[in-house]
Amino acid sequence: MDNTSTVDHVEYEVEDYTGPAGTTAGRLGVWILISSEITIFAGLLGSYILFRIFHPEWSEESAHLNIVLGTINTILLLSSNFFMMKAASAVEQGNQKKSAKLMLLTIALGLAFLVVKGFEYAAEFSHGEFPSTSTFWSFYFLLTGLHGTHILGGLIAIGILWAHAKNDNLGELKGRVALTGLYWSFVEVVWIFLFPLLYLLREGVAK
Amino acid sequence: MNITTSKSNHELVYVALVILALVTVGASFLHLAGNENVYLIFGLATVQCLLVAFQYMGLKLEGVMVYGLVIVPLILFAILVFLCIPDISHYPLNLKL
Numbered sequence: 001m002d003n004t005s006t007v008d009h010v011e012y013e014v015e016d017y018t019g020p021a022g023t024t025a026g027r028l029g030v031w032i033l034i035s036s037e038i039t040i041f042a043g044l045l046g047s048y049i050l051f052r053i054f055h056p057e058w059s060e061e062s063a064h065l066n067i068v069l070g071t072i073n074t075i076l077l078l079s080s081n082f083f084m085m086k087a088a089s090a091v092e093q094g095n096q097k098k099s100a101k102l103m104l105l106t107i108a109l110g111l112a113f114l115v116v117k118g119f120e121y122a123a124e125f126s127h128g129e130f131p132s133t134s135t136f137w138s139f140y141f142l143l144t145g146l147h148g149t150h151i152l153g154g155l156i157a158i159g160i161l162w163a164h165a166k167n168d169n170l171g172e173l174k175g176r177v178a179l180t181g182l183y184w185s186f187v188e189v190v191w192i193f194l195f196p197l198l199y200l201l202r203e204g205v206a207k
Numbered sequence: 208m209n210i211t212t213s214k215s216n217h218e219l220v221y222v223a224l225v226i227l228a229l230v231t232v233g234a235s236f237l238h239l240a241g242n243e244n245v246y247l248i249f250g251l252a253t254v255q256c257l258l259v260a261f262q263y264m265g266l267k268l269e270g271v272m273v274y275g276l277v278i279v280p281l282i283l284f285a286i287l288v289f290l291c292i293p294d295i296s297h298y299p300l301n302l303k304l
């Protein structure tokens with residue numbers, strides 16, 4: 001009797017792999033991505049804060065930003081992330097159609113965020129405020145532009161998942177809905193800090 | 208791991224986040240002494256951040272490795288800021304922004 005066994009073919013589901021801490025490979029990968037993103041945004045925000053301590057006169061430039069539109073965008077992003085969490089729950093319950101509807105809401109609110117941001121940019125350009133105008137505006141356009149790029153990337157990912165979910169065809173992509181939700185939540189966290197730093201700390205705030 | 212273990216809290220967390228966002232905006236119009244507005248605003252932002260991280264991102268269910276992935280860049284951020292303090296220490300801390 002031959003006690004040796006030969007494994008000809010082993011199928012590994014990457015999503016099913018669970019590490020010692022119970023974290024799947026997919027989640028760990030997204031957390032590594034988020035870790036690198038924290039480095040990028042924390043570095044930029046740290047530089048901005050240090051510059052701002054040096055330059056109290058930036059308050060006057062910050063006062064040109066529209067707090068109402070910034071607040072609307074905050075609510076839009078909070079709502080978008082909420083619907084993405086609900087979409088992930090719907091997928092886990094096996095309801096892909098409901099998940100597709102929720103992802104469509106997520107996309108619509110994310111696009112609305114970008115549209116509002118576009119209106120803000122247009123107003124700023126019309127007032128002669130460009131990235132080259134001053135260091136404050138360089139930081140403003142860099143930070144909001146980089147954040148907007150992350151929004152766009154997230155919307156593309158959610159759009160791909162929606163296209164599959166609406167046909168009840170998520171298949172192996174089911175796990176990706178929660179993972180995309182994880183990334184989408186991080187994008188929201190970034191805005192939670194960007195909004196007060198850029199919009200709320202302005203002249204008259206702490207007189 | 209199931210990211211939506213705490214899905215029953217989604218609505219509650221969402222309402223809390225919206226209220227905190229509106230309170231943050233309101234706090235920016237308060238006329239407090241010194242830099243207290245700044246501390247208040249960033250305190251509220253930190254609470255929002257923790258709510259999203261622990262409730263939506265499922266950080267409370269993660270292991271040491273993921274906590275390390277989050278904390279290490281934050282430590283690097285702190286080092287960046289603290290290393291710059293000698294350069295700015297002779298400037299008055301002006302966060303009346």
